[in-house]
Amino acid sequence: MRRLLGLLVIVLFITLFALVIASGGFGYEVPPSRVRELARQFLVYAYNPFNTTFTVKSPEAVTSIVWDFRGLDTLFETLVFYLAIIGALSLYRGIESGKRAEVISLGLSPIVKTVTKLTAGIIITVAASIALHGHLTPGGGFQGGATAAVAPLLILIVFSKYFLENLGLRKNVLLALRSIGLLGIGVTAFSALIIGLAAGSPAYVFQNQPKPDAPVGLPVHIGDSLISGTLWFFNFFEMFAVAAGFTVIFLLLGIPEGEVLKQLREEVGEH
């Protein structure tokens, strides 16, 4: 009863507040009818072959902002995610996952397993498409990686954790994969600078396209495909870092609690 009353108060408050804002009670119009100046500049410069100072050569304004205009922010966001996973890993340090040779009998019914076999492939395909086309259409590395992580999660729940590990997705493999992803992002961030040093011309860290005072940059096209310089590489490596990061957490959480406690008690007993 008290819960219902609280709900009623919240709904009434929000409705009245929205009514006041919508009728111009605060002196401005919502939603605004014109595009803000900053947003207009991003839209103009995202793909602008005539402006070599600011352009990213990517038709996707959001990915241009995320990996070029404010690329350093995204780099450190990736690092935060990397560190968060390290935090989870340190909680499970020294805990070994048990091995099982016979894994077919585990998990849900054959109907669910067959459906999962089909959908897991489709999910990976969609994830790759989201990440690798991130500079052309909505999407990007994090989106693709998060989508890709759903496939191992499904396999873990429908088949079993041991099935996933028998497929080769072990903890250490995933850790290596996500470290390679982060390393790739780091190398891509310095790529223009490395090219600049080799060519003997000035260059910036996190530079994408050639600038008037730093005439080196990454190619816009490979063959006939638009890759928008660093954006494609950032998305590609970010996908691996994110997908492997999520999957390693699932693997650790998938260790049965009884086994974890047993190993922890043994560890305490030794000291």
Next chain:
Amino acid sequence: MVEASLIVLGVMALFALSSTIATYLAITERNLVKAVLYSAIQSTLYALIYYLLMAPDIVLVYVPVSVGLYPAIVLMLIKKTEKEES
């Protein structure tokens, strides 16, 4: 005849209000599994709102994280601890 943009705004307002209700229920619920479900409902409504706000980049990250990964992680943790909040 009602304008199409007005219908979209109305649907968005309805989703927003429903998501608030779901959030309130998730916070006050004592059964943690039910609370996760309410939270997932709220996230799904947010994903729809983002779609209507023409932010497809956010939708693409919101759908796998809010509907798949986040409830799964929290449900796994609940299985390891207690189902009821005391």
